[in-house]
Amino acid sequence: MSEPRLVEVRRNVLKQNDVIARALREQFRSAGVFVVSLVSSPGAGKTMFLEKTLTQLQPRYRVAALVGDLATENDAVRLARSKAPVKQITTGTLCHLEAAMVQNALCDWDLNTLDFLFIENVGNLVCPSSYDLGENLRLVLMSVTEGEDKPLKYPTIFNSADVAVVTKNELADAVEFDWNAARTSIQAVRPGMQIFRLSAKTGAGMEEYLSFLVQQLAEQRAVAHI
């Protein structure tokens, strides 16, 4: 065997995912559907938040959801109560969604019939940050019970997100949540990120966030038709 030598290969490990994500983004744009992905830690309240989002958008907009979960279909069952089309992606042992899974899950859906598509990632604040799903907006959800410094503990996922939602606000007083400290830590890892503070349970603050989504949909469609 000859002496070892060094060869430069420069292979982006996630290139395959990025290629599929780009194709998805183009597919979403041409169908005129606005796609929001949700990331959070386990137990932050993604499913309740998404259920309320679907239910409240439903009368005026055509909405659907994909839900990633390790093993159960419980989330899809809960979300189906909103009457919106919901499909579960069971990832098995995988701790995150990848673009190919989204592509497979959507293969028999007509995206032209939708205004909003929500993709709920597996509850995890580490791995989902590396995988582009072709979404238009990545929403990171944290609850007041998780502590104000969550963004500093998981800076990569907060940095990769476009908008932050702080939920379970009805519990803020009970856990002495320091809103200014939370805002400071979010802005430190992701300067300029818009933050919504709300309670999915009581509905307080949902209206402002839903108006924001509707505005995003309008802007995307305006750009798509230029």
Add this chain to the structure above:
Amino acid sequence: MGIVDAAVDESQRRGVHVSAVHLRLGALSGVVKDALMFSYEVACQDTALQGSQLIVEDVPVIVFCPQCQQERKLASVQLFSCPECGLPTMDVRHGKELEVFALEVSE
């Protein structure tokens, strides 16, 4: 694991034996270095890379500061502000890398 797949693919295309994989790992890649090092050996089992070494080069986050008009290295991924002038910035130029950069090979 994608790293092993990429390296195996390269070794097959070039018809070479790989003894080490050089990886560039950005601080914002979302990959935890220790977990990666730990799982590498397992991922290599029963592949052409079995027994190879993983050499990780850490890539810090480099942002562009619009005020200084210069690229700056972040001291911490917990503070996206220019380390010189303090202006917050999200213009990330480096730090998201997860790249098989080079292979140590023999024919």
